[in-house]
Amino acid sequence: MRKVYLDNAATTPLLPEVREAMLPFLGEVFGNPSSLHDWGDTARQAVDAAREQVAVLIGANAEEVIFTGSGTESNNFAIKGLALAQQSKGKHVVVSAIEHFSALHSARTLEKWGFELTEVPVDKYGMVNPDDVRESIRKDTVLISVMHANGEVGTIEPIKEIARIAKENKIVFHTDAIATAGTIPVDVKELGVDALSLAGNQFYGPKGVGALWVRRGVRIMPLLDGGVQEGGRRAGTENVPAIVGLGKAAELAKASMSARIKQLTPLRDRLLKELPASIEHVMVTGHPQNRLPGHASFCVEFIEGESMLMFLNMEGIAVSSGSACTSRALKASHVLIAMGISHELAQGSLLCTFGLDNTDEDVDYMVKVLPPIVDRLRQMSPLYSKFIKASKGGK
Amino acid sequence: MPVYSEKVMDHFMHPRNVGEIENPDGIGEEGNPVCGDMMTFYIKVKDNRLEDIKFKTFGCGAAIAVSSMVSEMAMGKTLDEAMKITPTSVAEELQGLPKNKFHCSNLGAQALHKAIEDYLSKQKAQGEKKE
16 A cells, blocks of 8 residues: 655654764764763764754854754743743743644743733734734733744744844744744744744654754743753753754755755645645635645545544555544644634644655545545535535525 | 544444434434534434434544444334443443543434434424324
């Protein structure tokens, strides 16, 4: 059976070159980067080289890059650490309503700790209006955090404009660039941000490693106390193999970014066009143009995502959904709901994310396999029969 | 993939009694699209027995399997027997359901009971009319 992996937003595979770069650090090169001997030196040099590679990817200085254990940790660290470091100045934080849970829930935790939170809405494309951010600013606002792109609907946010507003008001601005760093050009100076999160497994690096970049001079309170690793900002012995892998993945992403974008975009555009053309009552979610290169997301009316996922999996296709049944919390995607999509429609959410292994044949296969699955589930759906009866009655 | 038993997978892939009954004796609906699952049961009753059962379900794999299993368990049973089918007995027949699916997706028995109640209230109304 054909196997088609269309879930690169969940994780990308590890590139062979990245694995090769990591292997010595899972074997003979085992030193602790903090140790003051040859073993330690070798490990420390590898970590520093990776820091440089990540810095180059985002146009930053290496000493401003802090390695973390995941994108989730980077977002927790940024939101909590940047807010806590400034709490004597004020206790108001602004985020968008469609942030990843690692950012959104961190902000809600701050609320429990006595901060006040404003969640800025989005339009039907999942786009934040910079004017809404401007209006949310108060005298005691100390942090604004808006994601660079949303991983569920692919929409790329106007970060430059929002960063400018934050700067005019002298407020620290963080962006979650986990969906964009290593995928589309990300330059911290050009964006004008003060802090930025990224994660290795979004661009063919290993899982369990991320980074937070914090502009020099911006204060952040560590989440983990202990030794003086990462300049005292993130204690704990470094995950050297994963950090080396992240560095290599960053280097490769920088070198081949435009080629990757050129490869993914046509696949995305074909699926965005061909799925709604081959199945009735399918809508594209997210922004039609300003979206991630490999990102095609939809809502299929009258049916539920998990059953679609299960049938697709039986045909060898891996995708995601934001339906309630597919989430551990059994709630429909907060992103789709914030975009004004009804709960009913959000249940039919379908997320297809392309990667470097995908080809035109994968699009052909998806477009061939999905329509009969949708048809089968609709024949079972009381919502579909109600719709059919209503439209017949109307005639 | 969610961790489903073989029985759940069988009923999900080959659901029994999917469809609608024209002029049914009772209709029962349970759930709503907000929570993710919604089921409609249609029944035909003869001599106090469920002569035919059909269902339509919007929902996850568990919801579809539950509906199918309920229709199979209740087919040919007396109305009293069918009223004794519970979410727990349905889950047992399906060799178990994932914990987080037990409440939201296991609505088949309730939907069937509503269809039976619908039938009984119609019967009662007809009886009153005759009097």
